[in-house]
Amino acid sequence: MRPQAVFFDLDDTLVDETGLMSDCVRRVAEDLQEVYPFLSPDLLVRTYLEASLELWKRVTPAQPGVTIPLMRRWTWEEALRRLGFRGPVEPFLERYTALRDGQVRTFPDAKPVLLELRRRGYRTGLITNGETALQRWKLDVTGLGALLDPVVTSQEVGRSKPDPAVFVEAARRAGAVPHRCWMVGDLLHADVAGALAAGMTAVWVRRRQPPTDAAAQPHHTVDALSELLSLLR
Ligand SMILES: [Mg+2]
DSSP states (O other): OOOSEEEEOOBTTTBOHHHHHHHHHHHHHHHTTTTOTTSOHHHHHHHHHHHHHHHHHHOOTTSTTOOHHHHHHHHHHHHHHHTTOOSOSHHHHHHHHHHHTTOOOBOTTHHHHHHHHHHTTOOEEEEEOSOHHHHHHHHHHHSGGGGOSSEEEHHHHTOOTTOHHHHHHHHHHTTOOGGGEEEEESOIIIIIHHHHHHTOEEEEEOOSSOOTTOOOOOSEEESSGGGHHHHOO
């Protein structure tokens, strides 16, 4: 049956958050190589990404007092702690913020796929666990915002994926019923598990190695967004 709406996650589904994050962490490590030669850029990137993924499982900007700058600080503190580093976090955090702020990178097929789905008559929307202002900014500068309606953020709903309430609210705003909606996202524990709990059809975009802790079984698995065009004819 044709879905009434197709929802997308934003970070690492439509925009290449991890790619940008990795590049920025690597630059920071390279910049500070002379001061901290024992911190290998490869190891720092890997540790930072792990710390970030684990943090986002526990904390999101939907929670009171939680902001992106604070989450970045916690991620740097945790990554450096895991590497046995006892020095100040500021040199890392300041460089990282300067490199990262004001940047966003979309996957090359994101916009073409959204455009084509719209051309085929599908309603496309967004469900994100990010900070409303930051996610809206990303949608504006990339032009993705014009192709997504409704846009639902965890911060404005006050709940985060995988809470089914966020998915149910998104369906309501699209004038749809959850079991006639699809959800496309990169995180099994947040996007896929939440969509399934809300009764949606779940599509997993396999951006990284499968996490071992996730029991959620997606209806479909794709390695690129463009594969959606054969699933949604
Ligand atoms: Mg994501």
